[in-house]
């Protein structure tokens with residue numbers, strides 16, 4: 190009886206892992222083409238559209254998480270809005286990815 194409960198708990202946990210949002214993969218799919226794999230906009234699109242350098246400490250300090258989320262939802266200038274394309278969970282995960290670029294050496 191006890192083992193069955195544990196099996197159930199473990200299945201639930203695995204389900205949670207499968208459904209977990211993979212921020213870096215989302216970034217790779219939707220954002221890297223303009224913002225670069227490392228967030229430094231070191232791609233021809235980045236140069237062309239003047240995307241920000243997310244690894245810059247100055248940029249990181251100038252933006253709150255709320256502002257980053259807002260930009261992702263609305264899409265400034267040439268950037269497409271992601272409000273309807275990504276779930277709230279996915280957008281929140283992307284804020285974390287953008288933040289992580291600021292911690293690069």
Ligand code: HEC
Pocket residue numbers: 216219220221222223224234238239240241252257258260261265266267268269271283284287
């Ligand atoms: C078509 C190219 C393109 C794509 C795709 C794109 N962006 Fe952008 N993004 C831009 C441009 C251009 C700006 C505007 C730079 C500016 O004027 O501040 C921008 C601005 C931003 C800003 C705000 C910068 C600031 O300081 O105002 C954030 C945050 C951001 N993008 C994150 C993302 C994320 C996350 C994704 C993926 C879901 C993404 N972008 C996809 C081109 C793109």
